[in-house]
Structures are given as structure tokens and as C-alpha cells.
Amino acid sequence: MIKGLTAAVVAAVISLPVGAAQIELSYSKLFTQLKHNNSDTHPDVKVGYFMVKPQTGEVCTITKAWMTKKKHYEEFVIPASQELPLPIDSNLRRVNPDVFIETAGDAFCDVSFQVMAKNAFENEMSVDDVRVLVPQMTAMMQDLGGMFSSWFMPDVEGVSLHFAEPQSSLETSKGRIIDMEGKVAVVRLADLQDDERVLFSQQPIKVTPWIPQS
Known part of the structure; x- marks a missing residue:
């Protein structure tokens, strides 16, 4: 046997x-x-x-x-x-x-x-999109962390856009430049103005939370 x-x-x-x-x-x-x-x-x-x-x-x-x-x-x-x-x-x-x-x-x-975000974003992401995602991502992370996670878990303050190919930067509808590290761009909610949109030439493969490093 x-x-x-x-x-x-x-x-x-x-x-x-x-x-x-x-x-x-x-x-x-x-x-x-x-x-x-x-x-x-x-x-x-x-x-x-x-x-x-x-x-x-x-x-x-x-x-x-x-x-x-x-x-x-x-x-x-x-x-x-x-x-x-x-x-x-x-x-x-x-x-x-x-x-x-x-x-x-x-x-x-x-x-x-x-x-991560459920929906795909093809050509752009608006400030309203980020405003919707940020608190929901915080809530999801607290659910995953358990009953007391809200005591010590920092809040999400933006999103990370992940692309299949590296780029040097992204541009917004207000003409601002968002630098990238390889294939990832960080979009901070506090930096976005009303009606501002982040534009991209290739669709992100996923959108994940961004938490500032202490």
C-alpha cells in the first residue's frame, strides 16, 4: 500500500x-x-x-x-x-x-x-469615485480585522491604481501630475479638488486602499 x-x-x-x-x-x-x-x-x-x-x-x-x-x-x-x-x-x-x-x-x-474595488475604471477615476471607495475600504478592513480593529487600524486615505505596464506619471483633469512608482500610482483623496478626475491611458488591473506609512 x-x-x-x-x-x-x-x-x-x-x-x-x-x-x-x-x-x-x-x-x-x-x-x-x-x-x-x-x-x-x-x-x-x-x-x-x-x-x-x-x-x-x-x-x-x-x-x-x-x-x-x-x-x-x-x-x-x-x-x-x-x-x-x-x-x-x-x-x-x-x-x-x-x-x-x-x-x-x-x-x-x-x-x-x-x-480592492469591485468595479473596473477604464479611462478615468473621479474624486467622487475615490470618496465612495475610501470609507468602504476602511469598513472592509475593519470587518476583516475583527471587533476591536477600529481601535488600532489607521483609516484609508486614498487608493492605489495598479497597471499592467509601468508609466512615469498620470495627469488629472486640472493639469496636475501624479508621479508613479513603476506600475502603481497613489491617489490621495486630500489632494483632489471638486470635479477633478484622474486620467489614464491604460485601464488599471486593480484598485486597492492606500494607507499612509507612519
Whole structure:
């Protein structure tokens, strides 16, 4: 029996594509954070799951991901943002299928969740958009942190725009320049004027909270 089990494990490893790494998770563990996406207190904000390199925080490329339980199998379509598109379903939590994720390369990647905007922003983001997102992102982070998180968790004061390709800067409708660090631009709510819009030539792949570093 042991010999047969060992052979099965070896066969599973060999069957992976060259330069790929795979992890296995239970749906119920992922549901713990995912359930907050149905809250009425932050309808424009969600939790998104990503695979990241623990040492750098760099997002890993998901080459394949699927969910299985006995004879049931469902493969996920991975978007450009590399977010794992998990369904939110209490019935699935009870069934508790296994979730498998393969990433490109042989570097270790771990699952991580991020607070982010639900809606996509194609060409611009208005000051009103930021005003809506900032308090909802704060509320979501407090929900994730638990009962006493509001005592020590700093408030969100803006958003970070993440792009697929690096840029030097963004421009606003008022002619202001927002500098970028590589692929990320920070938009501070306090810096925006009424009716001001942040313009961009490429669509952000995700919008996340910005909290000033103390």
C-alpha cells in the first residue's frame, strides 16, 4: 500500500508542466474572508485572492486553477489581474471542495487576499469615485480585522491604481501630475479638488486602499 501511494505521489508531481508549482487549499478556509464581499456596508469593495511571492509581495502568474470534489470539477478563467475568481456560495462551504492553483515558474507562491474595488475604471477615476471607495475600504478592513480593529487600524486615505505596464506619471483633469512608482500610482483623496478626475491611458488591473506609512 505504501509503495503504491508513493508511486501515485511521484506520478502527480511528474505530470505537472515544467516550471510550474502547485498548491492545494480547502474552499472553506478561503470562504472565511470571501464572505465579507456580501456585506451591505461596503457594496463597492471586495476581497480578492491572489498568489504572491512572500519575500517580495510580487503577484505570481496563475497558469491554471480549478475546484474539485469527487466527480465534480470546475476550472477557473483567470483574468489579467491574476485574481482567483472564486464563487461566494455557502453551499460550497458545506461541501468544501479542494481548490488547486498552479503558478508559473518554480518559485514558491502563497495565497494572499487584498481589499480592492469591485468595479473596473477604464479611462478615468473621479474624486467622487475615490470618496465612495475610501470609507468602504476602511469598513472592509475593519470587518476583516475583527471587533476591536477600529481601535488600532489607521483609516484609508486614498487608493492605489495598479497597471499592467509601468508609466512615469498620470495627469488629472486640472493639469496636475501624479508621479508613479513603476506600475502603481497613489491617489490621495486630500489632494483632489471638486470635479477633478484622474486620467489614464491604460485601464488599471486593480484598485486597492492606500494607507499612509507612519
